[in-house]
Amino acid sequence: MTKPLQEMSLEELWQLFPIELKAPDQKYAAWYEAAKQNLLALLQDFHITRISHIGSTAVPGLIAKPIVDILLELPAGYEQAALTERLTAAGWLLMNQQADEELLDFNRGYTPAGFAEKVFHLHVKPAGDWGELYFRDYLIAHPDVAQDYAALKKRLKREFEHDRDAYTDGKGEFVRRVTELGREEFAGRYRN
Incomplete structure (x- = not known):
């Protein structure tokens, strides 16, 4: 019998839901x-x-x-x-x-x-004025940067396929840098 998701350990969840x-x-x-x-x-x-x-x-x-x-x-x-x-x-x-x-x-x-x-x-x-919006917009406007992000994600998947936290942490600096570039290029786009 399969355990409910709420009862699974983090390791069990990572095995069940690998990075794809x-x-x-x-x-x-x-x-x-x-x-x-x-x-x-x-x-x-x-x-x-x-x-x-x-x-x-x-x-x-x-x-x-x-x-x-x-x-x-x-x-x-x-x-x-x-x-x-x-x-x-x-x-x-x-x-x-x-x-x-x-x-x-x-x-x-x-x-x-x-x-x-x-x-x-x-x-x-x-x-x-959330960063996620600027990150997305910058990647759309700069396909070369999006491809750099793709390469990073592929490398991190190979290293951390069953460790979602390490995969996410590995993208952190790239995401922060690109979000800031997006905030500069599209300044104030999402201010209400």
Whole structure:
């Protein structure tokens, strides 16, 4: 019998959900649009400020983990408990909460048997000038930098296929540097 995900150790989860990198695929944009429409309908009374497709699947031509990342921005002071209740009732799993900063992370598509066909990460934050948007935009505007990122991801996957934290940490400096370049090039683009 398979253990529920909440009862698995980090090592068990990393074995079940290794780092996978897939060729670019236009289906990710369609997955995002469908998820966006579902979230807009589900959360219509939460006054969504902005909803965005972020991460590597939002960058044309970039290899990516087959996971669609969504940034959902709400007015500061949003009702975290009510939002969590609504999303979990709709099948989203709360993975991380930093209540004092109004940050919530949910996922969908992780099963005790491994990845489902469609996998999503939903990052909920108060409306802001978030770095993820600048990182995405810079990679789109600079395909050569996106290919440098692809090479880094391939190397890190070889080293850390079953250690998601080390894989993410290994991208950290690159992401910080490119985010800052994006903030310089597109200064203030996402200020409300």
